[in-house]
Amino acid sequence: MKVFGLEEISAAAKPAVVFDAMRAALIAHAEGRTSVPAPMVLEFPQYAGDTHVKAGHIAGTPYFAVKVASTFGSVNNGLVLAVDATTGQPAAVLADEGKLTAWRTAAAGALITDAMTPSGIDEVAVLGTGEQALLQVLWLRELRPVNRVKVWGRRPEAVERLCAALAIEGVHATPDGLTGAPCVITTTAAREPLPLEAFWAAVHITGVGTDMPGKGELPHEVFARALVATDDHAQCLHHGDFGNAVRAGVINEDADISVGAVLRDGRPSGEHSRSVADLTGVGATDAGVAAAVLSQLVR
Amino acid sequence: MKVFGLEEISAAAKPAVVFDAMRAALIAHAEGRTSVPAPMVLEFPQYAGDTHVKAGHIAGTPYFAVKVASTFGSVNNGLVLAVDATTGQPAAVLADEGKLTAWRTAAAGALITDAMTPSGIDEVAVLGTGEQALLQVLWLRELRPVNRVKVWGRRPEAVERLCAALAIEGVHATPDGLTGAPCVITTTAAREPLPLEAFWAAVHITGVGTDMPGKGELPHEVFARALVATDDHAQCLHHGDFGNAVRAGVINEDADISVGAVLRDGRPSGEHSRSVADLTGVGATDAGVAAAVLSQLVR
Structure with a gap:
């Protein structure tokens, strides 16, 4: 399993890549071609923290994503896990420190x-x-x-x-x-x-x-x-x-x-x-963006 | 962020460690000292696959866990992510190939x-x-x-x-x-x-x-x-x-x-x-077992 850090991810996640993936994912979601379980939230009030776990898959695409995104005080953090949707094998960790969520939300x-x-x-x-x-x-x-x-x-x-x-x-x-x-x-x-x-x-x-x-x-x-x-x-x-x-x-x-x-x-x-x-944020878009960025990273 | 592989995890996850962590986690859960969002399930019927994502935290403990566990056909796979419960920062990936789930279920x-x-x-x-x-x-x-x-x-x-x-x-x-x-x-x-x-x-x-x-x-x-x-x-x-x-x-x-x-x-x-x-499997026990194994690994 590969772990990619923020520097590599930043270089791969060009706006054009994220915009294309996001548009495709949102359209797929509107057309019922995605699988998105209800997200999970854990709250840590003593640290002004909350963590959202989202997962999603776009039908026919090679990876599904599980994303952990935390905000503690004003600090965002997290990562995205890409999993092979044909075998269940973890393919890569995108240790994005929450940036992919920030960019996909922006997109x-x-x-x-x-x-x-x-x-x-x-x-x-x-x-x-x-x-x-x-x-x-x-x-x-x-x-x-x-x-x-x-x-x-x-x-x-x-x-x-x-x-x-x-x-x-x-x-x-x-x-x-x-x-x-x-x-x-x-x-x-x-x-x-x-x-x-x-x-x-x-x-x-x-x-x-x-x-x-x-x-x-x-x-x-x-x-x-x-x-x-x-x-x-x-x-x-x-x-x-x-x-x-x-x-x-x-x-x-x-x-x-x-x-x-x-x-x-x-x-x-x-x-x-x-x-x-x-916009509340859809797990399938995390899958779409993670897959697009990952395909740039392993090129 | 550290990634631990199956060999290291197997050496650290002695039955005594898993039994102690599991007993403590189940008792904490019974006493309402855990935080466990409803789990997520993704299904991949064309590959006889399903993936469960569970998360949990035992109040007062340093890490919460997010676990991805897949069964495709007869093959189990997955990993456990340990996250710092005071900052939201990912602390370690236990790339356990589904074994921690197998052991905690056995325990x-x-x-x-x-x-x-x-x-x-x-x-x-x-x-x-x-x-x-x-x-x-x-x-x-x-x-x-x-x-x-x-x-x-x-x-x-x-x-x-x-x-x-x-x-x-x-x-x-x-x-x-x-x-x-x-x-x-x-x-x-x-x-x-x-x-x-x-x-x-x-x-x-x-x-x-x-x-x-x-x-x-x-x-x-x-x-x-x-x-x-x-x-x-x-x-x-x-x-x-x-x-x-x-x-x-x-x-x-x-x-x-x-x-x-x-x-x-x-x-x-x-x-x-x-x-x-x-037994349906409780995310807080994944947190308890992951934290116990992680504390062995970083000793």
């Missing part, structure tokens, strides 16, 4: 944000100031121009740090995220809805932060009469912002379409207040 | 068989002819005398092979398992109940084969008025032989006691037809 968010946000919109508000806040913008910029970013977060010093990090990457960023933008991306671990005012100008919203029961970052109101895309219907209903809005009575539980179908067919037309993409 | 079965079978009984019937059939006998023999083993299986050549393997280990074994014995151990992947006649003489039955929905090896009748011990109440109710018997109306769903309590306090007295131990 999924960027793909669906780009697919659902009308072309011509180049102003984005980012709520949250962590690693995903930066990555969502940078990966979206791989797909379309992003000329202005407005940042909001609870801690002013973190907002300042993100604006500076974006500036280094050549992105014009300002600390006025609360005034909103046509495209809003939320990347927090919030357990209470974010300020509603940040969403008034939103034509499209992508939420990537809510990934377990108890979390919830989008105000329920934003789902009212919205076009909603979920990366996994059952999972988003169970512990995504979509499910929170359903339980609040704002939207019907059968009102969503799949992210994969939007990526395959484009955004459907119709009368909606706005569009919302709810 | 759990032997511990509860020994604890529930009246002393003086040294005759065992083993139903099933795979690796666990052999291991259950050999590990039980570490705890008490086993002077006669009666073997039953669907394939005569497999029965003969197991009898020969037991003979090599100095155990007198004969191919007449269907006539039963006071102590019966079932180790099959059966989806239909095993022949009832094999259980008529049973004072105690330990079932280790039923570990996912759709499987079931014990005839429901053996649970009637029996003293039942389960390694995890919810899990055995969901996909153990205990649950199958409950759904058949043979026993109440609150009739079981925990294996850990029996190991801690001994077998309770009372009027019962027989005793039955239903």
